[in-house]
Amino acid sequence: MSAISIRSIRKEFKGHQALKSISLEVRDQEFCVLLGPSGCGKTTLMRIIAGLETQTSGDVFIGERCMNGLPPRERNIAMVFQNYAVFPHMTIGENIGFGLRMKKAPEARVRQQVERAASLMHIEHLLGRYAGQLSGGQRQRVAVARALAVEPDVLLMDEPLSNLDALLRLEMRSELKGLLRHIQTTTIYVTHDQTEAMSLADRIAVMNGGEIVQYDTPPVVYDTPADQFVGGFIGNPPMNFITDAAVQQALGCTPPAPGLTLGLRPESVELVAQGGLPVQAKVVEMLGASQQINTLAGAELLRISTAAQPTVVPAQPLQVRAKPGAERWYDHNKKRVA
Structure with a gap:
């Protein structure tokens, strides 16, 4: 079980309260989207879950295990970032297998997982190429495949589609939704794009000013906004x-x-x-x-x-x-x- 429980998380930066006692429950295998404008705290919250930031107070649980103080490598998570971070000196196959090799997995398992992840992302024909030979959309697929290859308990995605053009973004959004339904990995996805949130999420946590102002399914968030901020932020044109x-x-x-x-x-x-x-x-x-x-x-x-x-x-x-x-x-x- 890889449910995520975030309990009264606070984060202060030099007197500024970036997160104000955030509590959030993400069910096992659920796709949760953190949605909000720049500066609302969504990336800070994700980095705390990942172990890249330390909270001022509060607790993070994955399953029954408290993650407080554990480094990222001990949390069995995988992250996909906005800039993909595909290593240019490695082949695509080596990129996808990088996390497993860092964990000293047997080479037979590395090969098996690389082939499986590449197949899921439809890039098995690119395994011998280098990042400089790939388009932006292909590099994005490599980054997702690398995350999937380690079979994480939790997948964290920070604006992974924002560097793609509009048409490719639409295509990748559709593919991601089908893929994550198939692999059934608990996922937290950060975006400021309401269309991504509405189309991908099982539940959306709408954030504003370091707080979660509404957490519910996309139809409920759209139809019955908890406050005027949510009504004005979600919907094009807004409420x-x-x-x-x-x-x-x-x-x-x-x-x-x-x-x-x-x-x-x-x-x-x-x-x-x-x-x-x-x-x-x-x-x-x-x-x-x-x-x-x-x-x-x-x-x-x-x-x-x-x-x-x-x-x-x-x-x-x-x-x-x-x-x-x-x-x-x-x-x-x-x-x-x-």
Whole structure:
């Protein structure tokens, strides 16, 4: 069993609190994504799990074993970094087998694991080449194969796709998801890319300011953001937040108490023939199967995502309403109350 238990982890750097009593449970064989903006603490937390950083206080368990004070080589983990770190003077086969040779594994096992990992990543035909002969996507596959070859209890991945172009990123994301389902290794994956998080994760830990603000499955995080930060960070375009009570009523939304902010996903705002909030289209972006309309609801920006047809043009008058049951409500602390 290789469940991960992070208990009240704090990390301070010269008086700055990078992590504020983080607790997190990752189930055996689960794919957990740490998602958040730069500086939120997600990489620091991963480095503490890996043993590359020492926490100020708190405990890290992998399975039933406390990892506090143990060096990375004694944690049976593997890491894949943003820059791949493929050794240029070694062949691809030697790169993949490097971790096993460092552990003084028998050569027969090294060969077996190199072939298995290369096959999983579809790079068995590249084993005799060097890194300089490979594309960025191929080097990324080598880095993942090297991590898999040691059969770790836990796989840690720190923005491994961020150096790839958009099309290759999409392809590798799909392959990674299938691969990690197959090998069933407990995985923690760091990213600032919400699309990666939504498509890969079993559960997402959304981080902000050194804290986990929501930890749940992708549909729950998207549909019921725990606070306005999550609603604004996840979703493209992000969630609308409307404070004007008259606008809320005109959209067909009645708050459960006074003074609450209405949260509405752009696709939860629909165009109606009559009886809605009168607005005027300001900016219209055609996105293929859909169009994004930016307008003003009172003095506040309202984003609407709707089907591409019928086409809306700038300055066109519209009437809009919230779809039934789509509203979310937030208090003065920006926390969800309903």
